[in-house]
Amino acid sequence: MEKPEDLARTMTLLWRRTLGSPQGTRGPKQRVSVDEVIRAGIAVADADGLPAFSMRKVADRLGLKLMSIYTYVPGRSELIGLMVDEVIGEVPHPPHRGDWRARLEGVARHQWDECHRHPWLLQVESSRPWIGPHGCDRYEWQLAAVEGEGLSDLDMDQVITMIANFTAGAARSSILARRTVEDSGISDVEWWEANAPILEKVMPPGAYPLSGRVGTAAGEEYNAVSDPDRSFRFGLDRLLDGVEVLLRANRREHRIRGVEEP
């Protein structure tokens, strides 16, 4: 579905800062820049989400007509790829400080914040992952957080992947919950008024003993049906405890084999 020439063109757009603009200079000047198109795209996606993200809205925001956008980027999905790499580079990766645990927490928190700044990131499903400059920097920075702790190269990759997967899942829950309260055009009251009579009819008392007990406890503690931020911290703590178990096991094995430790 994707033409090879579009692929090459998108790659040169992704790496435009490194490559410069090697175009012939004939023809009228462009009224805006690729960067402006990308930033406008991000603004639209931030405001409306990815399903409602349209080329027309990007054009409107720039004072251009719809079809002009296609002289800047090959198409919608390529523009989204460019937006993703742009957003990854938005907040610089802070230098790593503290022990491995603090560093990994930083990596996870960085991704968590990013997902909440641009909730459409988790809606992106490109057929090919684009290899852009900021994505590459990100991976290098993530790996640096676990370098020098005695993990194998493979386990370094696995640990990073695990953190990223968990964070993505938790952020997805969080964003979905936020959308629920924010932009569903129906109020909590209306929602309960419509649901309660049916749920009462359909759930005999004692039908869901554990759900009832736990749901009540959770509801009282959270004052809501869930507390995504808290779930993120809880899960991350357990995950890092698990990493600690792995690191300890590695160190023990090294000692048995007679390898020196710092």
Next chain:
Amino acid sequence: MEKPEDLARTMTLLWRRTLGSPQGTRGPKQRVSVDEVIRAGIAVADADGLPAFSMRKVADRLGLKLMSIYTYVPGRSELIGLMVDEVIGEVPHPPHRGDWRARLEGVARHQWDECHRHPWLLQVESSRPWIGPHGCDRYEWQLAAVEGEGLSDLDMDQVITMIANFTAGAARSSILARRTVEDSGISDVEWWEANAPILEKVMPPGAYPLSGRVGTAAGEEYNAVSDPDRSFRFGLDRLLDGVEVLLRANRREHRIRGVEEP
């Protein structure tokens, strides 16, 4: 954006097995059933994914015309809600066996398999989560996996949420990777032919030392850019190690307080 009467209607559709069909019997008989509509919807989503899921395709599959579908379900998003609950009930939850670790592994694996059977599940973003019968059963079953291990009600909820979040994130990666090799219309060769010259120009040797080292090791081991199933198992093992740490800490605290243990 959602009308209250549609909400109530969808709830009675969700719980149709429990409620029966309390409709007046006037007018022509329906040519198909709601269940058939839902199953047709699932078939379409399985085949084409959620973005390409359309009411017209559902109608075509049932031998009906487009607008007739709207006499069965209020609209597209409500139909998707019904499809989700249907799919959750598709494979019965097996009774829990073994220790807590085996049980939680079963819970995670159940969700993992489900996501791969119906990859569109992770594309669903409803404004309101529908409370359906199978979803309720699922939560009860998940909680039963950690009941009786000395966790507080709140921590039971947190542990389940954590497993679900991680599994969702890992499954998302897995499904994205699968789609990349399967249905992007461009071959691996074409992809590299378009990317390699630019990447060579743009990545001086030594620019990404850790990525280079780890990426090479991972590539050789996986024979691919990633191995999602392996990442899932790795992450789940670390996660469960982390739960074990929590359980141990709980037990120690109980002992200090002089509470009996089984």
Next chain:
DNA sequence: ATAATTTTCCGTAAGGCATACGGAGTTTAA
């Protein structure tokens, strides 16, 4: 200075989508 070339901007149109509305026909209840 003039012609050729390249590039931008954009109008139009094709083909997809959800769904609001209303009409025709069918079945049951009054």
Next chain:
DNA sequence: TTAAACTCCGTATGCCTTACGGAAAATTAT
């Protein structure tokens, strides 16, 4: 027998992406 309720569906509105081609602008070649 008539009124009501319900199903099926044709039509229309208003979104969406993107292929194609034309007009105008800016540079390069002559």
